Amino acid sequence: MALPHVPRLISLSHDEVIAHEEIKLMCKQLLPSWSKENIDDISVTTISGGISNLIVKVSSSGSHDPILFKVFGEKTELLVDREQELKTLINLNALGFGAQVLGTFGNGRIEKFLKSKTLEPEEMGHVLYVPCIAHKLRKFHNIPTAGKPTLWATIFGWLDMASKLVFEDERKQAKFSNIDLIAMRHEIEVTKEACDAVMSPIVFSHNDLLSGNILVLETSSDAHSIGGLLDNMQFIDFEYAASGYRGYDIGNHFNESNSVLS
Numbered sequence: 001m002a003l004p005h006v007p008r009l010i011s012l013s014h015d016e017v018i019a020h021e022e023i024k025l026m027c028k029q030l031l032p033s034w035s036k037e038n039i040d041d042i043s044v045t046t047i048s049g050g051i052s053n054l055i056v057k058v059s060s061s062g063s064h065d066p067i068l069f070k071v072f073g074e075k076t077e078l079l080v081d082r083e084q085e086l087k088t089l090i091n092l093n094a095l096g097f098g099a100q101v102l103g104t105f106g107n108g109r110i111e112k113f114l115k116s117k118t119l120e121p122e123e124m125g126h127v128l129y130v131p132c133i134a135h136k137l138r139k140f141h142n143i144p145t146a147g148k149p150t151l152w153a154t155i156f157g158w159l160d161m162a163s164k165l166v167f168e169d170e171r172k173q174a175k176f177s178n179i180d181l182i183a184m185r186h187e188i189e190v191t192k193e194a195c196d197a198v199m200s201p202i203v204f205s206h207n208d209l210l211s212g213n214i215l216v217l218e219t220s221s222d223a224h225s226i227g228g229l230l231d232n233m234q235f236i237d238f239e240y241a242a243s244g245y246r247g248y249d250i251g252n253h254f255n256e257s258n259s260v261l262s
Contacts, residue, residue, distance in 0.1 A: 003090075003101060003102070003103050003104055004030050004031065004032070004102070004103035004104075005030075005103060005104045005105065006026070006029055006030055006105050006106070007105070007106045008026065008029075008105055008106055009105070009106040009107045010022050010023060010026065010054075010071045010105065010106075010107060010108060011138075012053075012054055012071060012073060012074070014253060016046065017046060019054065019071075020044040020056070022042055023056060023058060023069050023071075024039055024042045024044060024058070024241060026069075026105060027042065027058055027067070027069070028042075030103045030105060030110060031067075031103060031110065031112075032104060033064060034060070034064060037060055037062055037064070039151060040061050041060055041061040042059070043058070043059045043060075043064060044058050044059075044069075044088070045057045045058075045059070046055070047068075051069070053068050053072060053076065054069075054070070054071040054073075054248040055068065055069070055071075056068075056069045057069075057113055065112070065113065065114065066115075066244070067102060067111065067113050068099060068111040068112070068113045068114075069108070069110055070108045070109055070110075070111065070132070071107060071108040072107045072108050079092060079158070079159065080239045080240075084242075085239055085241075086101070086104065086109065088238050088241050088242070089101055089220065091103055092143075092238060092241070093110075095143060095235070097235055097238075098139065098234070098235065098236055099111040099113070099114050099234075099236060100112040108233050114215055114234060115216065115217065115218045115235075116215040116216055116217045116218055116219060116234065117215065117216050118211065118212055118215055119211040119212075119214045119216065120211060121210075121211045121216075121256075121257075123211065124256070125212050127256060128229060129214075129229070129233075132213065132220040132229040132230055132233050133209075133233070133253070135230055136230075136233050136235060137206070137209065137235075137249070137250070137253070140204065140205075140206055140235065141203035141204060141205070141246055141249070143203075143204040144204070144205075145153040145202070145203065145204040145243045145244075147242065147243035148243060149202055149242075149243050149244045149245055150200075150242040150244065151207070151244050151245060151248060152188075152192055154175070154240075155163070155188060158187070159181065159184065159185055159188065162181060163181050179219060186207050188242075193199065194245075195245065195248070198247060199215045200245040200246050200247035200248065201243075201246045201247075202243055202244065202245060202246070203243070203244065203246045203249070204241070204242070204243060204244075205242065205243070205244030205245070205246070205248065205249035206238065206240075206241050207240035207241060207242065207244055207248070207249060207252065208234060208237060208240045208241075208252070209235065209240065209249065209252065209253040209256065210253075210256040211256065212237075213235060213236050213237045214233065214236075215233070215234045215235075215236060216229065216232055216233055216234075217232040217233070217234055219231075219232055
């Protein structure tokens with residue numbers, strides 16, 4: 001069944017009060033079960049946000065469960081293929097990964113709100129969390145994939161975009177001009193050759209498994225044992241998820257954990 005969708009956009013250029021009112025109206029328009037909800041009975045709480053993105057929790061005094069409302073920032077589509085991201089997320093939902101997508105709009109989507117705690121960087125090396133993350137990541141890597149790795153195409157694509165940047169601010173332009181993009185490209189090419197020689201297995205990869213993308217769900221089951229955590233740990237944010245190198249995905253995770261594992 002197709003997801004509910006409206007083409008209307010939520011502007012991030014307005015102040016927070018106006019943005020929150022637009023979000024309330026969008027919930028009533030997009031989600032049939034919210035259509036008769038009194039606008040004054042809907043509350044919006046900012047989780048994170050700014051000029052580049054906005055993530056809020058939307059709650060109702062009625063019987064509705066809270067939902068998560070994500071507004072994508074302007075031009076973020078240059079870095080993230082939003083259409084592919086949505087397809088990936090829907091497929092992952094079917095396999096038990098991520099928060100369920102409830103609907104989409106012109107520059108964002110609505111997801112089920114997961115009552116949970118986000119891991120802190122210093123918790124990444126915790127004796128209970130390490131084996132659970134490894135178990136969950138192995139299940140993720142076992143998802144069938146037939147695509148080619150996107151890692152190097154993405155990196156070189158970003159480098160090409162960077163080479164065309166021009167800043168109106170003279171100080172920013174001066175600092176940017178000091179970056180040797182030619183040398184950087186050479187270093188990336190050398191790194192690619194070294195990685196190709198390793199012949200790491202190609203798997204479906206998360207590619208951004210930092211602490212903020214690992215949740216421990218708040219449930220009635222035991223979350224203080226490995227067995228309990230295995231059922232209550234969830235990965236989120238699949239903007240960069242794609243076919244990739246298993247070694248890179250694991251290495252990137254350890255790199256994010258470096259400060260606590262070194």
